[in-house]
Amino acid sequence: MDKIPKVIHYCWFGGHEKPKLINKCMETWKRYLKDYEIMEWNEENFNIDICSFTKEAYEDKKWAFVADYCRLWVLYNYGGIYLDTDIEILKPLDDLLDNKSFTGVEEEDQIAFGIWGCRRQDKFLGEILEYYNLINYSEYKGNLQGLAIPIHITNMAKKLGYIKNQDSISYYGDDVVVYPKDYFYPKRHAWEEPKITKNTYTIHHYEGTWRKPHQILRSKTKELLMNAIRYFR
Numbered sequence: 001m002d003k004i005p006k007v008i009h010y011c012w013f014g015g016h017e018k019p020k021l022i023n024k025c026m027e028t029w030k031r032y033l034k035d036y037e038i039m040e041w042n043e044e045n046f047n048i049d050i051c052s053f054t055k056e057a058y059e060d061k062k063w064a065f066v067a068d069y070c071r072l073w074v075l076y077n078y079g080g081i082y083l084d085t086d087i088e089i090l091k092p093l094d095d096l097l098d099n100k101s102f103t104g105v106e107e108e109d110q111i112a113f114g115i116w117g118c119r120r121q122d123k124f125l126g127e128i129l130e131y132y133n134l135i136n137y138s139e140y141k142g143n144l145q146g147l148a149i150p151i152h153i154t155n156m157a158k159k160l161g162y163i164k165n166q167d168s169i170s171y172y173g174d175d176v177v178v179y180p181k182d183y184f185y186p187k188r189h190a191w192e193e194p195k196i197t198k199n200t201y202t203i204h205h206y207e208g209t210w211r212k213p214h215q216i217l218r219s220k221t222k223e224l225l226m227n228a229i230r231y232f233r
Contacts, residue, residue, distance in 0.1 A: 003097040004117045006036045007080030011067035013042055013058070021086060021207050028089040039080075046070050056137040065137070068149040071113065072129045079120035086207035087114055087184075090200055100175040101125070103153075104184035106204075109164035111154045114204045115184050123174040124160070128153060 008029060012018070018026075029038060048058045048066065050073065057065035071082045081093065096102055101122045106112035118125060131152065140147045154162070162172035170178040183201055186194040190206040 002119055004099065004102075004119055005078070005080045006033075006097070007078065008033060008036050008038045009041060009071065009074045009078070009080050009082045010039070010085050011041045011046075011063075011070050012085065013063040013066045013070075014061065015043070018085070019207060021205060025086055025088045025205065029083070032089045032092050036081075039074075041067075041070050041074055046073075051133050053132055053135050053137050060137075062144065065144075065147055068113075068147075069129075069132050071116070072125055072132065075116060075118055076122060076125045076129055077120065079118060079122070081115065081117040082113070083202075084114040084204065086205040088203040088205060090196070090202060093117070093201060096201070099177050102177040102179065104179040105164060105170075105181045106150065106185045107181065107188050109154065109162075110150050111157055111162070111178060112185060112204075113149050113153060115202055124157075124176050128156060131156065 026038075029036075049055050051069070054066050054069045057063075057069075074080075075082055081096075096117055099117065101116075101118035101124060103111055103113065103116045106114070116125075135147070137147075157172050157176070157178075160173035162170060162178065164170055164178075167180045167182075169180065172178070180199070182195065182197045183199050185202075185204050186196055186200050187203065194200075194203050196203075
C-alpha cells in the first residue's frame, strides 16, 4: 500500500528573515525527521500568478493567504506533510504515514491546517483547491478573517459527513482522518502552557508572522503576563 511521502513542505513568502522561534521549531524537524526531505516554497519556486486569488493576495502583501493556496497546491501535486513554520515536533511522524490523508482539530470542531499529511492527488484537497480557484479575493477585503482556511475546510468537511467526536479520532469523505487536538494542537494560544499527552506529536506556537506588528506585540505582552502569573502562583 502506498504511504504518504517523506517530504515536509512549508511556505515562506515575502522574503523576510525567519524569527528565532521559527528557526528553533525547524531544528526539531531536523532532529525527529532525519530521513525526510524538507522543501521550502516561496516566490522563486511557486507561480504567484497561478490564479487570481494568489496574485491579488501577494500584491496585497498577505503572505498567509498566498501560503493557504500554495500548501493546497503542493500537497495535491506532490503529497507529503505540510507544516506551519511555528510547529514544534516532539516525536517522529512515521506512524502517521499509513493514513491516506490526515489532519487535526484545533478547537471545538474546527479542522486546522498547521499540519496536514496526504498522498499525491488527495481528493478532498483537490476539491478545496478548486473552491479557492473560484474565490474573489477582493470581495473579502473588508473581512479578511473570512478567508481563513480552517473555516472553508471545516465547512466543506461537514458537507462530507464530518462530525467531531469529542476526544476521539474522526473520519470523513475519502478516508480523511481527523485527530483530536492533543495530537497536534495541545495549546490554543501562544501564551498558554501546552497540555502534552502520550498522543502529542507537535506543538503549534502561534507565532503569527502574518500579523501586523501591533498585533504581535499585544500577543507577546499577554504571553509575558501569563508567564509572570504562573511564576508567582
